[in-house]
Amino acid sequence: MPELPEIVVISRQMERTLKGKTVAEVSIFQHKMLNRPVSDFKKILPQKTVVSVTPFGKWIVVQCSEEYRLLINLGMGGEMIYFTDKESLPQNTRAIVEFSDGSGFFVTLWWFGYFHLVGKNESHPMTETLGPDPLSLSETDFFRLLENRKGQIKPFLLNQKNIRGIGNYYIQEILYRARLHPLRPIPTLTKEEKLRLHQAIQSVLQEAIALGASDYEKNFFGQTGGFGLSHMRIAYRENAFCPCCGTKVEKIPTGTTSQFICPQCQPFNP
Numbered sequence: 001m002p003e004l005p006e007i008v009v010i011s012r013q014m015e016r017t018l019k020g021k022t023v024a025e026v027s028i029f030q031h032k033m034l035n036r037p038v039s040d041f042k043k044i045l046p047q048k049t050v051v052s053v054t055p056f057g058k059w060i061v062v063q064c065s066e067e068y069r070l071l072i073n074l075g076m077g078g079e080m081i082y083f084t085d086k087e088s089l090p091q092n093t094r095a096i097v098e099f100s101d102g103s104g105f106f107v108t109l110w111w112f113g114y115f116h117l118v119g120k121n122e123s124h125p126m127t128e129t130l131g132p133d134p135l136s137l138s139e140t141d142f143f144r145l146l147e148n149r150k151g152q153i154k155p156f157l158l159n160q161k162n163i164r165g166i167g168n169y170y171i172q173e174i175l176y177r178a179r180l181h182p183l184r185p186i187p188t189l190t191k192e193e194k195l196r197l198h199q200a201i202q203s204v205l206q207e208a209i210a211l212g213a214s215d216y217e218k219n220f221f222g223q224t225g226g227f228g229l230s231h232m233r234i235a236y237r238e239n240a241f242c243p244c245c246g247t248k249v250e251k252i253p254t255g256t257t258s259q260f261i262c263p264q265c266q267p268f269n270p
């Protein structure tokens with residue numbers, strides 16, 4: 001599932017490629033991903049020009065002229081890829097946006113995903129209820145975010161309403177670098193641990209973005225990034241040994257997800 005680094009990379013590529021292009025035609029092959037009738041998309045989008053493309057957590061926001069935003073969430077296993085030749089689109093294409101110069105992009109979705117069109121004065125609760133962008137959070141902001149919170153740290157960070165864009169892939173390396181057990185109750189975290197966590201979030205996400213995001217999700221040009229398992233020191237290596245202390249890596253359940261931890265470096269009771 002694309003997380004913040006993948007969305008940042010795709011958004012930058014889209015903005016570079018699509019800015020200034022004018023929509024010619026929109027085709028939709030799946031209705032449940034929409035927030036309004038297909039006819040609205042077909043009526044509203046043509047003649048609109050792409051002004052900007054920005055990441056918003058796990059969403060991509062395509063500003064179409066001044067009046068409309070196309071809000072796209074690729075869900076799990078979805079892809080959004082640029083084309084210059086419409087003849088070679090995959091069979092599971094759910095939407096196609098074509099521009100007046102003959103280029104365009106298609107969207108495939110596998111497991112949920114959204115393709116929403118929102119007017120200037122319309123609200124969009126699914127994005128308006130999301131938490132702050134992790135990369136814009138100062139240490140002070142981050143401390144404030146954790147203030148008076150009672151839950152465990154991993155579920156808190158994965159809940160998009162608290163902070164937007166972190167998912168179960170990057171959280172593996174984030175918590176290892178921060179040397180935090182995923183189920184630590186937030187009130188037990190010391191100032192130093194919160195600082196380490198803030199630093200780990202920044203470093204892991206920035207590193208992934210710099211490498212073009214993960215090596216298993218496709219970007220706007222159909223290529224994968226360079227952030228892979230070699231950049232994750234213990235994740236997905238059950239029974240391997242922690243490179244820091246030599247303890248055996250464990251995979252533990254964390255609610256609906258699981259987490260690879262070093263029990264020595266990430267103790268539940270430090």
Ligand SMILES: [Zn+2]
Binds near residue numbers: 243247264266
């Ligand atoms: Zn260790």
